[in-house]
Amino acid sequence: xxxxxxxxxxxxxxxxxxxxxxxxxxxxxxxxxxxxxxxxxxxxxxxxxxxxxxxxxxxxxxxxxxxxxxxxxxxxxxxxxxxxxxxxxxxxxxxxxxxxxxxxxxxxxxxxxxxxxxxxxxxxxxxxxxxxxxxxxxxxxxxxxxxxxxxxxxxxxxxxxxxxxxxxxxxxxxxxxxxxxxxxxxxxxxxxxxxxxxxxxxxxxxx
Numbered sequence: 001x002x003x004x005x006x007x008x009x010x011x012x013x014x015x016x017x018x019x020x021x022x023x024x025x026x027x028x029x030x031x032x033x034x035x036x037x038x039x040x041x042x043x044x045x046x047x048x049x050x051x052x053x054x055x056x057x058x059x060x061x062x063x064x065x066x067x068x069x070x071x072x073x074x075x076x077x078x079x080x081x082x083x084x085x086x087x088x089x090x091x092x093x094x095x096x097x098x099x100x101x102x103x104x105x106x107x108x109x110x111x112x113x114x115x116x117x118x119x120x121x122x123x124x125x126x127x128x129x130x131x132x133x134x135x136x137x138x139x140x141x142x143x144x145x146x147x148x149x150x151x152x153x154x155x156x157x158x159x160x161x162x163x164x165x166x167x168x169x170x171x172x173x174x175x176x177x178x179x180x181x182x183x184x185x186x187x188x189x190x191x192x193x194x195x196x197x198x199x200x201x202x203x204x205x206x207x
Contacts, residue, residue: 012040015188019100025071029106030061031177037083044087047094059168099124110156135202137176
């Protein structure tokens with residue numbers, strides 16, 4: 001791809017060689033992988049053991065023809081077709097595999113977040129945690145010694161559980177992916193990143 005129009009905005013060569021792991025290829029994860037590849041990232045690894053179901057199609061980056069396929073395999077094909085980037089995929093959960101320099105947590109369970117954070121050895125230089133509701137989302141960028149981040153972790157039993165019909169929208173998922181890609185671009189371009197970004201899409205608020 002020709003990145004001429006963004007060469008003065010971000011460090012494309014460095015982004016291309018920055019190892020990135022995305023854990024979860026659902027709503028936020030699928031849009032994030034495509035956004036990163038469109039920005040110039042090439043060393044992307046994705047973990048997810050789930051398959052594409054009909055209720056995924058309105059808020060995840062998949063096609064009708066992907067129904068029943070492993071999400072990561074469908075995503076690999078989509079990214080290849082749209083960017084030429086060949087991502088590495090694993091039809092598996094991320095457990096204690098080595099983390100990349102930038103590791104993005106796009107899972108939908110607080111219990112899993114806690115397990116992942118505690119299992120990361122060594123911790124990545126940049127850990128990005130995306131948390132999504134139907135119309136409000138949060139992106140947290142954590143360095144290797146993010147003690148403040150641990151205070152945001154709590155069991156799933158203490159988390160608000162929205163009804164099945166109020167959990168995800170395409171604009172929240174794709175919007176959070178844009179913020180994640182922007183933070184990764186900042187990191188790869190030696191620009192400051194923000195610890196926490198909260199976005200209320202219904203009321204058009206960024207906190």
